Amino acid sequence: MIRFSQVSKVYPGRHQALQKVDFELKQGEMAFLTGHSGAGKSTLLRLAMAMERVSAGQIEFAGKDITRLAAHRIPFLRRQIGIVFQDYKLLNDRSVLDNVALPLVIEGYAFRDIKPRVLAALDKVGLRDKYQCLPAMLSGGEQQRVGIARAVVNKPTLLIADEPTGNLDPQLSEEILKIFSEFNHNGVTVLVATHDLGLISRMNYRTLTLHEGRLVDSQEQTL
Numbered sequence: 001m002i003r004f005s006q007v008s009k010v011y012p013g014r015h016q017a018l019q020k021v022d023f024e025l026k027q028g029e030m031a032f033l034t035g036h037s038g039a040g041k042s043t044l045l046r047l048a049m050a051m052e053r054v055s056a057g058q059i060e061f062a063g064k065d066i067t068r069l070a071a072h073r074i075p076f077l078r079r080q081i082g083i084v085f086q087d088y089k090l091l092n093d094r095s096v097l098d099n100v101a102l103p104l105v106i107e108g109y110a111f112r113d114i115k116p117r118v119l120a121a122l123d124k125v126g127l128r129d130k131y132q133c134l135p136a137m138l139s140g141g142e143q144q145r146v147g148i149a150r151a152v153v154n155k156p157t158l159l160i161a162d163e164p165t166g167n168l169d170p171q172l173s174e175e176i177l178k179i180f181s182e183f184n185h186n187g188v189t190v191l192v193a194t195h196d197l198g199l200i201s202r203m204n205y206r207t208l209t210l211h212e213g214r215l216v217d218s219q220e221q222t223l
């Protein structure tokens with residue numbers, strides 16, 4: 001599904017954020033990405049969704065080389081990737097319905113097709129009855145579930161999350177991770193960057209560990 005081959009990233013100012021990273025995430029797999037602050041987790045995720053360009057190496061997505069994707073082709077790639085952020089990134093003056101609808105509006109779906117899809121996505125995260133609420137009326141965990149519904153509403157094949165539980169307490173974090181697991185059981189490939197080693201140890205998934213820009217460990221599931 002996604003393969004990094006000898007990927008390095010040097011930011012302007014010569015900061016080497018990633019060094020010769022090699023890994024493959026197979027279709028339908030779920031993995032955690034971990035490492036200390038500044039290890040390169042966000043950089044790796046941004047490269048995977050072509051928000052940054054590699055300095056060296058190659059990235060393949062669904063069998064296609066996306067390393068030097070032309071700018072006009074990036075939206076086609078992004079449509080296949082759902083993204084969840086630590087701080088939810090919801091529009092606070094828009095309803096839950098409008099927030100989750102956003103990717104479909106951008107893709108040009110007709111309004112009559114949008115609402116049923118949004119409600120189906122909200123159903124999957126247990127928030128169907130809150131579609132008229134504003135984000136401020138929801139708890140942090142609920143806001144993150146809205147963020148997840150927005151990420152999956154156009155049925156991406158890959159779901160990427162950058163510290164999705166960073167603002168949540170342990171119980172809510174586990175609930176959020178269970179939602180990712182459910183999407184994974186339904187065939188979505190999932191990559192979750194997290195500092196939360198407790199959460200990782202409670203959930204039995206492959207773990208990719210970065211240290212100072214190098215992939216130092218790629219632990220398989222123990223089951």
Ligand SMILES: Nc1ncnc2c1ncn2[C@@H]1O[C@H](COP(=O)(O)OP(=O)(O)OP(=O)(O)O)[C@@H](O)[C@H]1O
Pocket residue numbers: 011012013015016017035036037038039040041042043044
């Ligand atoms: N746009 C940028 N320009 C220059 N340096 C950057 C840029 N983005 C990240 N870096 C540097 O690259 C390194 C890796 O950063 P990155 O954000 O990928 O780490 P991270 O593992 O996600 O960290 P955290 O857990 O703190 O979010 C850091 O030293 C950071 O300062």
